[in-house]
Amino acid sequence: MTTFLGLPSVGQAPARSSPGVGHLQGSESFPTAARRALGDTQLRSNIGRATTTIRGKRARVVGEVPDWEELREAGRTLKAATMSRLPELLAQLEEQVTAQGGTVHWARDAAEANAIVTALVQATGASEVVKVKSMATQEIGLNEALEAAGIDAWETDLAELIVQLGHDLPSHILVPAIHRNRSEIREIFRREMPGLGTELPPDLTDEPRELAMTARRHLRRTFLRAQVAISGANFAVAETGTLSVVESEGNGRMCLTLPKTLITVMGIEKLVPTWQDLEVFLQLLPRSSTGERMNPYTSMWTGVTPGDGPQEFHLVLLDNGRTAVLADEVGREALHCIRCSACLNVCPVYERTGGHAYGSVYPGPIGAVLSPQLTGMTGDAVNDSLPYASSLCGACYDVCPVKIDIPSILVELRAQHVETAARASRLPTPEAAAMKAAAVAMTSPVRWRLAQRASRLGRLLARGSRTGTAGERRIRSLPPPLSAWTGTRDLPEPPAETFRERWAREGRA
Amino acid sequence: MTSLPQTAAREEVLARIRSALGSAPQAVEVTRGYRTAGEHPPGAPQLLDQLADRLVDYKAGVTRCTADELPAAVADVLARTAPQGRVLVPPGLPEPWTAGVDVLRDDGSTSTGTLDTVAGVVTACAVAVAETGTIVLDASPDQGRRALSLVPDLHLCVVRADQVVQTVPEAVSRLEATRPLTWISGPSATSDIELNRVEGVHGPRTLEVLLVTG
Numbered sequence: 001m002t003t004f005l006g007l008p009s010v011g012q013a014p015a016r017s018s019p020g021v022g023h024l025q026g027s028e029s030f031p032t033a034a035r036r037a038l039g040d041t042q043l044r045s046n047i048g049r050a051t052t053t054i055r056g057k058r059a060r061v062v063g064e065v066p067d068w069e070e071l072r073e074a075g076r077t078l079k080a081a082t083m084s085r086l087p088e089l090l091a092q093l094e095e096q097v098t099a100q101g102g103t104v105h106w107a108r109d110a111a112e113a114n115a116i117v118t119a120l121v122q123a124t125g126a127s128e129v130v131k132v133k134s135m136a137t138q139e140i141g142l143n144e145a146l147e148a149a150g151i152d153a154w155e156t157d158l159a160e161l162i163v164q165l166g167h168d169l170p171s172h173i174l175v176p177a178i179h180r181n182r183s184e185i186r187e188i189f190r191r192e193m194p195g196l197g198t199e200l201p202p203d204l205t206d207e208p209r210e211l212a213m214t215a216r217r218h219l220r221r222t223f224l225r226a227q228v229a230i231s232g233a234n235f236a237v238a239e240t241g242t243l244s245v246v247e248s249e250g251n252g253r254m255c256l257t258l259p260k261t262l263i264t265v266m267g268i269e270k271l272v273p274t275w276q277d278l279e280v281f282l283q284l285l286p287r288s289s290t291g292e293r294m295n296p297y298t299s300m301w302t303g304v305t306p307g308d309g310p311q312e313f314h315l316v317l318l319d320n321g322r323t324a325v326l327a328d329e330v331g332r333e334a335l336h337c338i339r340c341s342a343c344l345n346v347c348p349v350y351e352r353t354g355g356h357a358y359g360s361v362y363p364g365p366i367g368a369v370l371s372p373q374l375t376g377m378t379g380d381a382v383n384d385s386l387p388y389a390s391s392l393c394g395a396c397y398d399v400c401p402v403k404i405d406i407p408s409i410l411v412e413l414r415a416q417h418v419e420t421a422a423r424a425s426r427l428p429t430p431e432a433a434a435m436k437a438a439a440v441a442m443t444s445p446v447r448w449r450l451a452q453r454a455s456r457l458g459r460l461l462a463r464g465s466r467t468g469t470a471g472e473r474r475i476r477s478l479p480p481p482l483s484a485w486t487g488t489r490d491l492p493e494p495p496a497e498t499f500r501e502r503w504a505r506e507g508r509a
Numbered sequence: 510m511t512s513l514p515q516t517a518a519r520e521e522v523l524a525r526i527r528s529a530l531g532s533a534p535q536a537v538e539v540t541r542g543y544r545t546a547g548e549h550p551p552g553a554p555q556l557l558d559q560l561a562d563r564l565v566d567y568k569a570g571v572t573r574c575t576a577d578e579l580p581a582a583v584a585d586v587l588a589r590t591a592p593q594g595r596v597l598v599p600p601g602l603p604e605p606w607t608a609g610v611d612v613l614r615d616d617g618s619t620s621t622g623t624l625d626t627v628a629g630v631v632t633a634c635a636v637a638v639a640e641t642g643t644i645v646l647d648a649s650p651d652q653g654r655r656a657l658s659l660v661p662d663l664h665l666c667v668v669r670a671d672q673v674v675q676t677v678p679e680a681v682s683r684l685e686a687t688r689p690l691t692w693i694s695g696p697s698a699t700s701d702i703e704l705n706r707v708e709g710v711h712g713p714r715t716l717e718v719l720l721v722t723g
Contacts, residue, residue: 046703050703070542073542074543077537077539078539080537081538084535085534086526086530087523090526100687106522108518108522156711175704209707212702212710220711237686239686242686248700248710249698250710250711250713253691256655258621258659275681276682279677279680279681282692283543286641294643296695296698297692297694298690298692299690300686300691300692301689301690302686302689303687305689307617308689309654309655
């Protein structure tokens with residue numbers, strides 16, 4: 001006998017979302033990874049220079065749009081409306097793509113998506129694919145899955161090429177090789193390209209133009225011979241079945257136009273309801289992302305067009321933890337993200353640590369709210385540290401083109417983490433212990449007086465590690481376990497006399 | 510590929526979404542307070558100036574001419590930017606536009622290898638956006654299939670004044686979603702090396718625009 005619990009179910013399995021898997025979590029917590037990143041002065045100067053440049057460009061082109069705030073509000077409400085109607089809109093997209101000659105596939109997680117794509121590539125007989133830069137395929141580790149099946153996956157975006165040839169990891173959503181400077185890039189090209197059949201002149205300089213032209217030469221033959229391309233999608237229009245890729249170099253157009261088969265992997269949240277809605281996002285994305293009025297190339301295609309472009313088209317719709325994010329009423333706003341990376345460029349934390357410290361393909365403020373929600377927080381998971389990777393300054397919210405309230409989600413996730421950690425462990429967490437101790441002290445005047453006097457012990461503990469002049473002295477380090485606090489912060493030195501003592505003394509005088 | 514496991518995946522993802530949204534997802538009203546049109550009508554002189562300014566900013570070449578001067582202007586620009594080799598044209602490009610130029614007219618069968626050897630391509634466009642400096646191709650017969658304006662190293666695009674609108678929403682409303690669309694804002698470019706902009710990567714390294722008035 002079974003009891004009906006009022007939950008919708010499919011077959012035997014309840015519709016519970018499984019956590020996302022793939023490149024969404026690093027091997028060490030943010031503070032540990034960040035400490036190492038902070039020690040890399042080359043990295044800090046590369047990222048500092050790049051983010052400063054792009055912040056300025058963005059501010060200039062956003063400033064010239066008179067209705068920018070109205071566009072942001074439209075973007076926000078459009079995304080919220082999309083999420084509230086997601087099942088019917090996805091079904092509509094599927095119907096339209098199918099009607100136009102495409103095939104739609106559904107993937108519950110990264111492994112399923114990789115298996116679908118690998119089988120599709122194998123069915124064409126191709127042993128290599130060209131790839132358009134795509135966060136979704138990075139997230140699921142598609143290149144590694146294809147490699148395991150004996151299929152070469154060539155990244156064609158210049159930055160992705162630099163990352164791939166450098167056997168490296170992307171560190172920024174938009175400019176994945178932002179952590180590399182020109183001379184490092186030249187060395188990577190020199191080391192890797194000759195082995196792949198591209199001869200380099202012995203006097204190759206590190207001039208960006210010369211390096212870009214070298215990449216063009218290196219990829220040109222690959223584009224002209226490739227039979228299969230794999231892309232992501234910036235937007236999909238439910239109403240018409242239209243897919244869109246926004247890019248700069250033309251590598252996207254090459255991949256979307258020349259091969260016989262195109263496979264697009266897209267998160268289920270990338271949808272917009274109607275064709276008209278693109279008029280909002282095509283204004284918001286380029287200005288927020290590259291700081292340009294419009295990016296050089298945007299391609300849009302609907303299914304298959306006879307005689308023009310790939311004659312076989314597959315769309316893989318990916319969950320991989322997204323439905324788990326959708327279930328959180330506060331956190332689901334993170335799914336509105338259009339991957340512009342404006343929040344990375346204004347974040348004081350990202351600017352200093354770079355993207356690798358976040359351990360996920362989604363770094364920066366949006367990564368700090370998206371990654372732990374996609375993988376789930378268990379109380380002691382590596383990603384549990386990400387909601388703390390922020391000073392809550394709010395700059396990310398101000399620049400977000402779809403007004404995702406990242407600071408509020410961070411605070412919510414911190415609260416959820418403390419609760420999860422408390423449930424997961426029988427011992428009280430440090431936060432819980434501290435709050436309990438404070439409550440005990442503050443509910444009795446006698447205990448409070450004693451506690452304040454005891455804080456004078458801090459002066460003793462801090463001897464030898466003080467800075468500043470009397471009255472504004474700071475404690476730079478305390479012995480364990482208090483060193484956990486002072487490891488990243490100074491502490492004001494406790495006064496020699498408590499307020500109550502001073503009131504009593506001066507009041508008497 | 511629509512085998513049983515795929516159907517199971519589809520049903521499960523949809524069921525997860527319904528369960529995540531709860532029994533009665535709140536309807537959200539979309540706010541469209543933004544401009545859906547500019548203050549200038551299509552083809553207004555201010556818009557032509559703005560489009561030209563934006564395109565030059567992207568390092569595209571801009572030349573203006575009248576309809577009568579168009580054939581001479583096309584020949585001029587080609588002589589300057591692609592002095593040697595044949596020029597490709599889409600099947601429906603008006604013949605007078607390239608009078609006196611050695612053209613290869615695509616009939617849909619030109620191989621990618623051949624596209625890679627021509628000196629350049631001349632196309633028309635579907636619409637242009639002044640504020641963003643964007644030209645949109647929709648694969649009509651005077652623009653051709655997408656590969657034509659992609660593989661050759663020079664793209665000469667003819668834009669009629671009445672095709673120039675001020676804003677992105679005006680362009681979107683003029684376009685048909687299900688045609689293959691390419692939005693072009695300057696020659697291909699990359700900023701991937703220390704955020705230095707380098708024009709001309711995989712798409713045509715040179716973009717020339719002929720603005721036709723009158």
